[in-house]
Amino acid sequence: MKLEIGNFHVKDIVFGEKTIYENGILTINKEEALAVVREDEHITEADIVIAKPGDKARIVPVKEAIEPRHRIGGGPVFPGVTGDLMQSGNGKTLALKGCSVLVVGKHWGGFQDGLIDMSGEGAKYTLFSQLKNICLVADTDEEFERHEQQKKNHALRWAGMRLSEYIGSCVKDMEPEEVETYELAPITKRSQEVNDLPSVVLVLQPQSQMEEIGYNDLTYGWDCNHIVPTFMHPNEVLDGAMISGSFMPCSSKWSTYDFQNYPMIKRLYQEHGKTLNFLGVIMSNLNVALEQKERSAQFVAQIAKSLGADSAIVAEEGYGNPDADFIACIVALEDAGVKTVGLTNECTGRDGGSQPLVTLDQKANAVVSCGNVSQLIELPAMETVIGELQALARDGLSGGWADDELLGPSVREDGSIIMENNAMFCGDRVAGWSTKTMVEY
Amino acid sequence: MKKAILYLNQFFGQVGGEEVADHAPEIREGLVGPAMALDKALGNDVQVTHTIICGDNFMGSRQEEAVDTILGFLNGLEFDIFFAGPAFRAGRYGAACGHICKAVKEKFGVPVVTSMNDENPGVQMFRSEMYIFEGGKSAAAMRKDVGKMAKFGVKLLFGEELLSASEEGYYGRGIRHQKWLNPEVPAVDRVIDMLLKKVRGEEFISELPMPELDLVPIAPAIKDLSKAKIAIATTGGIVPLDNPDRIQSASATRWGKYEVSKLDSLSGGVYKTIHAGFDPAAADANPNVIVPLDALRAYEKEGRIGSIHDYFYTTVGTGTTQAEAARMGIEMVEDMKAAGVDAVILTST
Numbered sequence: 001m002k003l004e005i006g007n008f009h010v011k012d013i014v015f016g017e018k019t020i021y022e023n024g025i026l027t028i029n030k031e032e033a034l035a036v037v038r039e040d041e042h043i044t045e046a047d048i049v050i051a052k053p054g055d056k057a058r059i060v061p062v063k064e065a066i067e068p069r070h071r072i073g074g075g076p077v078f079p080g081v082t083g084d085l086m087q088s089g090n091g092k093t094l095a096l097k098g099c100s101v102l103v104v105g106k107h108w109g110g111f112q113d114g115l116i117d118m119s120g121e122g123a124k125y126t127l128f129s130q131l132k133n134i135c136l137v138a139d140t141d142e143e144f145e146r147h148e149q150q151k152k153n154h155a156l157r158w159a160g161m162r163l164s165e166y167i168g169s170c171v172k173d174m175e176p177e178e179v180e181t182y183e184l185a186p187i188t189k190r191s192q193e194v195n196d197l198p199s200v201v202l203v204l205q206p207q208s209q210m211e212e213i214g215y216n217d218l219t220y221g222w223d224c225n226h227i228v229p230t231f232m233h234p235n236e237v238l239d240g241a242m243i244s245g246s247f248m249p250c251s252s253k254w255s256t257y258d259f260q261n262y263p264m265i266k267r268l269y270q271e272h273g274k275t276l277n278f279l280g281v282i283m284s285n286l287n288v289a290l291e292q293k294e295r296s297a298q299f300v301a302q303i304a305k306s307l308g309a310d311s312a313i314v315a316e317e318g319y320g321n322p323d324a325d326f327i328a329c330i331v332a333l334e335d336a337g338v339k340t341v342g343l344t345n346e347c348t349g350r351d352g353g354s355q356p357l358v359t360l361d362q363k364a365n366a367v368v369s370c371g372n373v374s375q376l377i378e379l380p381a382m383e384t385v386i387g388e389l390q391a392l393a394r395d396g397l398s399g400g401w402a403d404d405e406l407l408g409p410s411v412r413e414d415g416s417i418i419m420e421n422n423a424m425f426c427g428d429r430v431a432g433w434s435t436k437t438m439v440e441y
Numbered sequence: 442m443k444k445a446i447l448y449l450n451q452f453f454g455q456v457g458g459e460e461v462a463d464h465a466p467e468i469r470e471g472l473v474g475p476a477m478a479l480d481k482a483l484g485n486d487v488q489v490t491h492t493i494i495c496g497d498n499f500m501g502s503r504q505e506e507a508v509d510t511i512l513g514f515l516n517g518l519e520f521d522i523f524f525a526g527p528a529f530r531a532g533r534y535g536a537a538c539g540h541i542c543k544a545v546k547e548k549f550g551v552p553v554v555t556s557m558n559d560e561n562p563g564v565q566m567f568r569s570e571m572y573i574f575e576g577g578k579s580a581a582a583m584r585k586d587v588g589k590m591a592k593f594g595v596k597l598l599f600g601e602e603l604l605s606a607s608e609e610g611y612y613g614r615g616i617r618h619q620k621w622l623n624p625e626v627p628a629v630d631r632v633i634d635m636l637l638k639k640v641r642g643e644e645f646i647s648e649l650p651m652p653e654l655d656l657v658p659i660a661p662a663i664k665d666l667s668k669a670k671i672a673i674a675t676t677g678g679i680v681p682l683d684n685p686d687r688i689q690s691a692s693a694t695r696w697g698k699y700e701v702s703k704l705d706s707l708s709g710g711v712y713k714t715i716h717a718g719f720d721p722a723a724a725d726a727n728p729n730v731i732v733p734l735d736a737l738r739a740y741e742k743e744g745r746i747g748s749i750h751d752y753f754y755t756t757v758g759t760g761t762t763q764a765e766a767a768r769m770g771i772e773m774v775e776d777m778k779a780a781g782v783d784a785v786i787l788t789s790t
Contacts, residue, residue: 200636264629348618439606439618440650
């Protein structure tokens with residue numbers, strides 16, 4: 001499989017008469033873009049707001065982030081989700097870099113939604129403060145979940161994908177400024193030189209704990225709760241085969257933008273042929289029942305062993321209950337003789353004194369840690385709020401609260417906030433961007 | 442000017458050796474022994490005002506009296522920080538430093554700092570509760586160990602940025618917080634670095650060290666329960682109403698055993714829970730929900746079990762350290778074995 005991603009480096013985003021990309025400037029025809037958003041009659045209100053790094057803006061509740069892209073030769077950017085099913089990861093896709101479409105609730109948030117500050121102390125927590133964000137701020141008529149803490153956010157998330165495809169299509173006839181090429185020879189057809197290197201598989205555990213359809217990450221549109229671990233080409237992940245769900249406390253989330261740019265995959269490509277033989281991705285999942293956890297771990301270890309993997313990297317999208325899947329998977333791999341490194345975040349509590357993962361095992365002796373979901377974060381008011389600030393306190397965001405006898409409400413009258421890292425949008429950057437670690441005091 | 446007070450044992454307090462290890466607690470104004478080195482190391486903005494001296498055996502055998510006496514000395518004194526030791530490898534001294542530091546921290550809310558060698562049992566007993574600096578084996582390391590305590594004490598007193606346990610040099614307290622790496626190293630680079638080292642058999646350091654798990658194998662099943670003598674033990678804090686052994690409501694270090702040979706059940710108003718970690722209403726109304734004597738008596742009458750041990754054993758589990766829990770468990774088991782107990786039902790809350 002060979003994937004070429006043609007990049008356009010967006011330097012600025014403005015509104016104008018035509019949606020066009022010229023000299024690094026992305027111009028968006030707002031009405032035309034909103035018409036695409038409103039193709040779904042469930043969208044009742046919608047607006048687009050641009051938020052750039054350094055803006056004194058706070059965005060909440062953020063539900064999803066997507067990189068605007070276009071697939072050359074036809075076909076949807078997200079096969080099986082925004083269009084027909086087709087193979088991704090082979091061919092050419094165009095990408096608008098340095099920007100993302102953020103899906104923001106105009107009013108209502110939920111457990112799985114997060115917050116982004118575009119400047120100040122809060123900006124350091126999330127990658128998205130460094131991007132130029134096309135914020136789709138919208139509401140829907142999905143009354144069944146308006147006051148639910150857990151929201152599927154279906155209309156909004158799908159509107160975000162349509163919008164990102166619409167914006168991405170403005171470069172469809174243009175030559176990219178730069179092309180990234182991702183190519184791996186079939187495993188049994190690699191050179192002696194590559195075969196002599198230690199081989200590695202990347203095991204991804206996307207969030208799939210909900211039994212009910214509509215909340216979990218999807219692979220080619222298929223609910224990850226309904227898969228047993230399977231072998232995938234890393235290009236498929238980079239090219240729209242995976243989309244993010246709507247369930248996990250937000251700092252642990254892998255947004256669709258994360259999948260499209262999955263840093264651990266890109267980093268393994270850099271090592272491929274030099275220090276490692278990158279075999280590919282084992283797409284696993286995260287489950288609730290013990291037998292499901294064990295079944296997935298068993299499948300992962302078997303696939304890794306059958307492929308002849310010398311080593312593995314296991315990354316989980318979540319914490320708490322999923323830690324059991326994470327540790328079980330590492331233990332199964334180690335028991336199969338596969339040297340394994342884990343990539344995760346921790347939940348040590350506000351005081352840092354709690355056990356870092358729900359399950360621990362001596363065999364998980366190599367773990368890279370990206371942060372503490374329950375770290376308290378206090379931030380001053382921002383000049384502008386995109387979305388609705390009260391959502392953080394009112395709607396049960398995983399890191400917010402309506403009131404607390406010691407800390408007061410998450411959202412104060414003056415607009416300043418106090419929250420747990422849990423509600424920072426993709427705040428632990430567990431896909432591999434994180435420059436945070438955990439240390440003992 | 443900030444003020445500090447130092448705790449020493451009889452030896453370093455220059456009272457004498459083992460023969461005066463029963464020396465009762467005393468407080469002296471000014472500097473005794475290592476207090477001079479500490480005072481100097483603390484610099485011009487911190488002064489050691491008093492030295493407390495207590496015999497190791499006195500603290501060991503009459504701990505509560507010793508601690509109460511010393512807290513009495515401190516009452517009314519102005520001080521901003523409390524030091525103890527260094528205790529090097531001296532086990533009783535290390536435990537004494539831990540006990541007094543813990544009590545002072547709890548009562549006065551000031552930072553406490555001590556120092557011990559890694560083989561000093563006081564480290565495991567108290568590391569989660571205070572700053573214990575990694576110290577030398579013997580008094581030859583006095584200057585160095587005092588220096589480390591003093592340097593960190595100054596940082597604490599003047600609000601300087603505190604680094605991680607390993608960077609500062611104290612035993613990690615099991616408190617983990619997130620930290621931005623400087624210079625920045627993204628997680629992907631850390632993963633590749635760790636993976637290559639692991640694959641090549643080189644040394645690597647996990648960012649999440651796994652605590653040593655002390656797993657106890659499950660005991661073999663009892664073949665014939667109808668002949669077995671069963672005891673009940675609980676960490677749910679059920680005690681006679683007046684809590685005669687003064688078991689603590691949290692972070693327990695004491696346990697008790699109470700006779701139930703003539704009782705068919707535990708009555709509310711006669712027994713209660715002193716456990717501070719859960720709503721006591723149900724357990725106070727019916728203590729059998731924690732210590733199921735009533736159900737066991739029924740089994741005994743039905744002949745399903747041989748007999749019930751004459752005593753039940755109790756302590757409080759909330760906040761209790763693993764080390765203290767293990768010690769109390771071993772002590773209980775010794776007592777049960779001496780009484781011919783075959784099996785124990787351990788209940789929590």
